[in-house]
Amino acid sequence: MESQLNFNIENSFDSRYSFCARQELDELPYSFTITDPTICGHPIVFASKGFLKVFGYSKDEVVGKNGRVFQGPKTDRKSVMEIREAIREERSMQINLLNYRKDGTPFWMLFHLSPVFSKEDGRVIHFVGVQVPISPPRRPRWSASGVVRNGANMCEEGDRVCGNTNIMFGSCRREVCSDTPVELSRVLGLLASESVLDDSSRERHSLPGAGILSSALNISLGRIKQSFVLTDPHLPDMPIVYASDAFLRLTGYAKDEVLERNCRFLSGADTDFSTLYQIKESIQTEQACTVRILNYRKDKSSFWNYLHISPVRNASGKVAYFVGVQIEEGCKNQDRNGLCPEMRHRSVVGAVKVAVRSLSMGAGPSRS
């Protein structure tokens, strides 16, 4: 498990960008990080030399960690929440944030976040975070409208990237604002050859039509440590659109071997037809069901799968996905939480339902 995760992290950058891109990024003096929201825990997969210098860490101490490890007791919770929201909504944002170095000393920085979209399917493949140390901002009393107005007057370029009204500006905003876009655009420019950067120009497939999961959903689902898959009934042949790491360990497959395939590859010679039929019936009637089914791993060995399948609805109230939760019978399933198998099924279903509930929550008049 550890090695698979490490492999994913190491591979995250190199599978997307050329070696030249890595070299050029290594030469930039700025402090920035690249994170991968599709990997459980949303870890850092690249940290610039500038970043390591500013924060006082070595590369190995940083790669694989989530950005929150640089936060501390005085970090404003609301700012953290706003960053989380921007990640969820897959948009750029900029905010003053208090971070901590390795030696524990806090410092203020202007943090700029920007998503990187894949040219192929428009989904978010990475986030770029740029950190610009600043002197401590005066705590202003401000209203949302006031800030935006000032922002537009002071710095036009900044206004383009600083469109978010929920921003606190420091005392030295003027010089900071003119630098940050340059830094970010240099970084993003280097990644540009293999990806799309501008929000407005990408062709976004709308969920659930193309089976692409948002970063937010990926991150939420990554917190669930049991074996489960998410399948999309709106796509032809109802393929798997998400598979937990535990599922991959259980079945012996790699992620790209299961995504976009129907679950039937888990069935084999001795799998009972009537069980398969029961599953199919339940799905068609949008009901939940629990069955015992004989499944096969990649290495052809079989196991009894105590399987629970349930429809999962999104904000529209309609079924968006089905979740399938697998428990291998007979194996010493150490459940840390002390729950029996049925309850483990339920806890996964509940967590997935909470995660999916916010999807496709449109604004304005409802679309039925």
Next chain:
Amino acid sequence: MVTVKQVEDDNLVSKGAIPEQLKCPQFCFQDIRIPLYRFSSQSLLDDSPFEGHVCITEDEQSALDSLLLALWEDKMWKGVLRYDVTTSEIKVIFGKRKFIAQLNERLGMDYVPKPEPDKICGQGNLSEFQWTKHQEEFLFYVACGEMAISELIPSAAMPDGALLIIINEIPVEYGHVFLVPCGSDSLAQVLDTKSLEMVARFAVEINNCSFRLFYDCPTAGTSHRYFEACYFPSPLPVELTPVDTFFHEGQRGMRISAVTDFPIKTLLFESNKKFKRMVEVLVEICCQLQEKSIPYNLLISDSGKKIFLFLQMQNMANSGTLSAWECGGYFLFQSRSEFDQATEETMLNKLRDVSLDDEGFQVVKELCCSIADKFVA
């Protein structure tokens, strides 16, 4: 004697779903054996840093979160709930506030008022019948523990000073439960430190940013106090609104802020350290509000790190008019037409209409400072 007329409002139907067992003394619970979750012995002591609490990582679902979701989903599976709340459409109302609206046509339809129970519980067969009937709604107990880590006991009788977690069969959102403090003083009408502390601890251990806890101050006619909680799919508008801090005790101490430019007057309480003391301050403030007949609601969010206090218009009948999630910016609609026509303006007006006025707000802010000063000194 002032008679209280309950304000009829479509959006408040869910408030009627107070299970009648809550009106009965706690000794009726002794025979009910359900799972018991015990907190670890490391409590929110004065000197321990809030964020360094018991190995809870954000990368993983916590044990308490798994337990609650499992039991809730199980009750859903077994048909205890009147309807599947995930079939109710939700949307963000267009505007800068991002109010959230839910279309829930079943809330009014399926609601059949439960018969008023006999006032004195424990009178032989009648109460037993009622307990048996409603026992399926009981999920688990939560209590303090003595072990180094939290533990889950599959089946236990109610320990003293426990919270009883009961499912709300007409949920507002997924995971909607009542948290009922059961102790020897459970009949008290006022909010007390121990209950609020336990409930906040609950939020901390759930460690899920979707999970919010609510408290509506007791209105005339209710004889029991309880909290509610559920999982909201996205941030509530009040959580996204900037604040203006007016009381700040040193670096990691208590911080009291006013939420600026929000249609209902709201205060925010935060504390990195000395969490227990902040709870004491808040409880004292709430008691005073009750004495002054100022209705209030509490919203605990961000896994226990933030407590919002909503302040409503002073009224002598002391009847609260909005529930805490409405104050936070989440509204329910019972008809499709109302849902489709909801605008940010109507929501703003709804909140403004019940809000405490500027003068009253100033008085409350000063009250907070004086009470906080007293505890900090």
